[in-house]
Amino acid sequence: MPKDPEQFRATLLAYVETLRRTGRRSIRLWPGWRQALRSISIPRQEGISESLSAAQASLPQEAGPPQESIPNSLSRPSTGSPEPTDREERVRRLEALRQATAGCRRCAHLAGSRSQIVFGVGNPHARLLFTGEAPGAEEDRQGEPFVGPAGKLLTRMIQAMGLQREDVYIANILKCRPDLPPGTPGNRKPTPGEMETCLPYLREQIDIIRPEVIVALGATALEGLTGLRTGISTMRGTFLDFQGIPLLPTFHPSYLLYRPDLRLKRQVWEDLLLVMKRLNLPISERQRGFFLIPSQG
Numbered sequence: 001m002p003k004d005p006e007q008f009r010a011t012l013l014a015y016v017e018t019l020r021r022t023g024r025r026s027i028r029l030w031p032g033w034r035q036a037l038r039s040i041s042i043p044r045q046e047g048i049s050e051s052l053s054a055a056q057a058s059l060p061q062e063a064g065p066p067q068e069s070i071p072n073s074l075s076r077p078s079t080g081s082p083e084p085t086d087r088e089e090r091v092r093r094l095e096a097l098r099q100a101t102a103g104c105r106r107c108a109h110l111a112g113s114r115s116q117i118v119f120g121v122g123n124p125h126a127r128l129l130f131t132g133e134a135p136g137a138e139e140d141r142q143g144e145p146f147v148g149p150a151g152k153l154l155t156r157m158i159q160a161m162g163l164q165r166e167d168v169y170i171a172n173i174l175k176c177r178p179d180l181p182p183g184t185p186g187n188r189k190p191t192p193g194e195m196e197t198c199l200p201y202l203r204e205q206i207d208i209i210r211p212e213v214i215v216a217l218g219a220t221a222l223e224g225l226t227g228l229r230t231g232i233s234t235m236r237g238t239f240l241d242f243q244g245i246p247l248l249p250t251f252h253p254s255y256l257l258y259r260p261d262l263r264l265k266r267q268v269w270e271d272l273l274l275v276m277k278r279l280n281l282p283i284s285e286r287q288r289g290f291f292l293i294p295s296q297g
């Protein structure tokens, strides 16, 4: 709890005033502030006292659990930090969408062949969202995107950025595994029509999460999101736009597994460095040097 009530009151008033000017209608109360707010008197001041009085009135008698913080470098800056109500709202909306998706039969052939929907996984207020094209066999079995060998590589890529898988959000354009004739091994590329049919779900996920950057993994994901068939080699490393959010295409991790070439790895890593820069994430000298090709001379 702040030691000086006057200083605390001034700080709180300034904080509320800032929120009021930016149109915010609720305030985030840290545990110490909850206690202190109960003990201060609120001056009558237009537009502020009402907010604080309402905040006082809504305080629980017992201090609740500490506010969750986002313990990593992907935390949104305090000025853009989601309100607890906003956080709960995102979780609620994502869950409602997940349930709506679970019974989807828009593509009858996929609804008949899937084991389950592979909705998406991760932080509901992630600043970074990765999307691939469609679930594979392992994803279909587990109900989670990117859990097969390519998914494991994606997890290592995320960790190389100094993050954890739980910090970001991971999804696919298609929520059902593209079907194959029984007994056929491997995976099939989703068709443009299938992606178009399912895309509204990803659009809604993005609308709820509001990430600051989206990474499209592979040419099919890029095509599904933008309609571009220019090729991933040409488009990678260039920020595009998707629903007003910067979209960076890069190679799919499965391509890196298929072609374990240091140059390709470096290209993908350079794309991720661009993302880190865009998100103002710290980049160490060591990180800058990942997958650099040793000079011949």
Ligand code: SF4
Pocket (backbone or CB within 6 Å): 101, 104, 105, 106, 107, 108, 110, 111, 117, 174, 175, 176, 197, 198
């Ligand atoms: S792929 Fe998408 S649109 Fe098609 S059935 Fe599955 S969830 Fe529905």
